[in-house]
Amino acid sequence: MIRPAYFDNGATTAVAKEVLDVMMPFFTGEYGNPSSIHTMGTAASKAVSEARKKIAAAVNCRPSEIIFTSGGTESDNTALIGAVADTGKKKIITSAVEHSAVLEACRSLSARGYEIVILPVDGEGKVSADELLKAIDNDTALVSVMTANNVIGTIQPIRELAEIAREHGALFHTDAVQAFTRTDIDAERDLIDLMSMSSHKIHGPKGVGALYVRNGVRISPLILGGGQESGLRSSTENVPGIAGMGKAAELAMSSMTDDVKRMTEMRDRIIDEVLSLKGSYLNGPREKRSCNNAHFGFEGVKGKDLVLALSRMNVMVSTASACSAGSTEPSHVLTAIGRSPSEAFSSLRITLSRYTTDDEVGILLDSLPKALKAVRE
Numbered sequence: 001m002i003r004p005a006y007f008d009n010g011a012t013t014a015v016a017k018e019v020l021d022v023m024m025p026f027f028t029g030e031y032g033n034p035s036s037i038h039t040m041g042t043a044a045s046k047a048v049s050e051a052r053k054k055i056a057a058a059v060n061c062r063p064s065e066i067i068f069t070s071g072g073t074e075s076d077n078t079a080l081i082g083a084v085a086d087t088g089k090k091k092i093i094t095s096a097v098e099h100s101a102v103l104e105a106c107r108s109l110s111a112r113g114y115e116i117v118i119l120p121v122d123g124e125g126k127v128s129a130d131e132l133l134k135a136i137d138n139d140t141a142l143v144s145v146m147t148a149n150n151v152i153g154t155i156q157p158i159r160e161l162a163e164i165a166r167e168h169g170a171l172f173h174t175d176a177v178q179a180f181t182r183t184d185i186d187a188e189r190d191l192i193d194l195m196s197m198s199s200h201k202i203h204g205p206k207g208v209g210a211l212y213v214r215n216g217v218r219i220s221p222l223i224l225g226g227g228q229e230s231g232l233r234s235s236t237e238n239v240p241g242i243a244g245m246g247k248a249a250e251l252a253m254s255s256m257t258d259d260v261k262r263m264t265e266m267r268d269r270i271i272d273e274v275l276s277l278k279g280s281y282l283n284g285p286r287e288k289r290s291c292n293n294a295h296f297g298f299e300g301v302k303g304k305d306l307v308l309a310l311s312r313m314n315v316m317v318s319t320a321s322a323c324s325a326g327s328t329e330p331s332h333v334l335t336a337i338g339r340s341p342s343e344a345f346s347s348l349r350i351t352l353s354r355y356t357t358d359d360e361v362g363i364l365l366d367s368l369p370k371a372l373k374a375v376r377e
C-alpha cells in the first residue's frame with residue numbers, strides 16, 4: 001500500500017522510531033515489575049523514574065509532581081474528580097470548548113451536587129478573563145480550561161486565567177494534551193496546579209498519559225490498589241509505555257523550535273490555499289493557534305463526505321475530533337463559536353505533525369479541490 005498522506009495527527013500520531021526502540025526491551029528481556037526489589041525490578045523502576053524526569057523537564061516541574069496514567073482522558077478525570085473532593089467547595093468552572101474527557105467529568109460531578117459553570121467563548125474559541133471574573137467566587141473549587149483546542153486550535157490565555165483562579169483560592173487545571181511539546185509550557189510560570197498530557201498525541205504509544213499535580217495539591221485517586229504512583233494511581237506501571245512517553249517528550253522537546261516553525265509554515269500554506277477555494281472559511285483564529293491545526297468549513301458540503309472522498313484518495317483527515325467522528329450531534333466546539341449545526345457538519349480538520357512533509361501537503365492541496373468537486377456533484 002502506498003503510504004497515506006496523514007493529516008489526522010490531532011486524533012493520534014505515529015510512534016517515533018526512536019520511541020519504539022526505547023520501548024522494545026521492556027516487553028521481553030527487561031520485563032520486571034518496578035515494585036520488585038530484585039535487579040529486574042529496579043531496572044524497570046529506573047526506567048519509570050527516567051521517564052518521569054523527562055516529562056517534568058518538558059513542563060518545568062519536579063519529577064515528584066508527575067504521575068503516570070492510562071492517557072489524557074484519565075488525567076482529565078483524575079484532575080477534576082480527584083481534586084475537587086478535598087477542597088470542600090462546590091463550584092467548578094470550565095469552558096464550552098473543552099474535550100469531552102473534561103466535560104463528561106464535570107457532568108458526573110454535577111450529578112454529585114457540584115455546580116458547573118460553563119464559560120462561553122468568542123467567535124474564535126477563546127475564553128475571556130472577564131467571563132471568568134464574572135463566574136468565579138470563593139466557593140470555586142477548580143477552574144479547568146484547556147491550553148490548546150483539539151478541534152479548532154485556539155490557544156487560551158492560560159497564565160491570565162490561572163492567575164484569576166489563584167487570586168480566588170481555586171485550583172487551576174489545564175488539558176494540555178494538544179499543546180504539550182508544541183507550545184512553551186511552564187507549570188511554574190503559568191501558575192498551573194494540575195495539567196493533563198497524553199503520549200499518543202506526541203509520537204509516543206497509546207494508552208499512557210501523565211498528570212502534573214503541583215506539590216501541595218491534594219487529590220484522591222480514582223484507581224485504588226497497590227499504591228503505585230505515590231498512591232495516586234494504583235496498578236502495575238505500564239513500563240514500556242511510560243518509557244516510550246518519556247522518550248517521545250524528550251525527542252519532541254529537543255527539536256521543538258524548528259518543528260514548530262516548519263509546522264506553522266505548512267499550516268499557513270494550507271490555510272492560504274484552502275481559503276482561496278470557493279465557499280470555504282476558517283474556523284478558529286489566524287494567530288494564537290496551534291502550529292499543527294487548520295480547520296475549515298465548506299458551504300454546501302458535508303464534512304463527513306469530504307473525509308470519505310479524501311480517504312479514497314489515500315488522504316487522511318477528520319471533521320472535528322476523532323471521538324466525535326461517529327456522533328450524529330454537531331461538534332460542541334463549533335456550535336460554541338457560533339456555527340449553526342449545518343455549518344458545523346460541513347467542517348474539515350487538518351492536523352500536522354513534525355513528520356508531515358511538503359510532499360504530503362502538496363498531495364492534500366491537489367486532492368482537496370477534486371474531493372470537493374466529487375462531493376458537490
Ligand SMILES: *Cc1c(COP(=O)(O)O)cnc(C)c1O
Binds near residue numbers: 010198208
Ligand atoms: C486526545 C485528547 C484527549 C484524550 O487523550 P487520550 O490519551 O486519548 O485519552 C484529551 N484532551 C484532548 C484535548 C485531546 O486532544
